[in-house]
Amino acid sequence: MVMALEGQIWEPEHEWRDDSACAGTDADVFFPPSEDESLAMAAKKICGLCPVQEQCLQYALATNQTEGVWGGMSSGDRRRLRRRMRDRDRRKRAS
Ligand code: SF4
Numbered sequence: 001m002v003m004a005l006e007g008q009i010w011e012p013e014h015e016w017r018d019d020s021a022c023a024g025t026d027a028d029v030f031f032p033p034s035e036d037e038s039l040a041m042a043a044k045k046i047c048g049l050c051p052v053q054e055q056c057l058q059y060a061l062a063t064n065q066t067e068g069v070w071g072g073m074s075s076g077d078r079r080r081l082r083r084r085m086r087d088r089d090r091r092k093r094a095s
Helices: 012-019 037-048 053-062 075-094
Strands: none
Touching: 012 053, 037 053, 053 075
């Protein structure tokens, strides 16, 4: 979520933030108080319209964001994605 980046050191690779669909949105929408997936739906709808969804998700994965909705995925979604990626890598190494 772009607002979570505020306060961090600006780096050129963060320029995708300029095109985010969530700029100016209440942070509570993207950081719901629990992991109840229904609470993440409003944020996911905004992400679905966002032109930088892929960059946002890659950033969240690369920086291990454990809270909030990033790139259209909740924290639970990202955990499951990471698990699938780890499993895929293990299978690749074993073959
Ligand atoms: S994908 Fe979602 S959280 Fe990421 S910048 Fe776009 S609207 Fe914000």
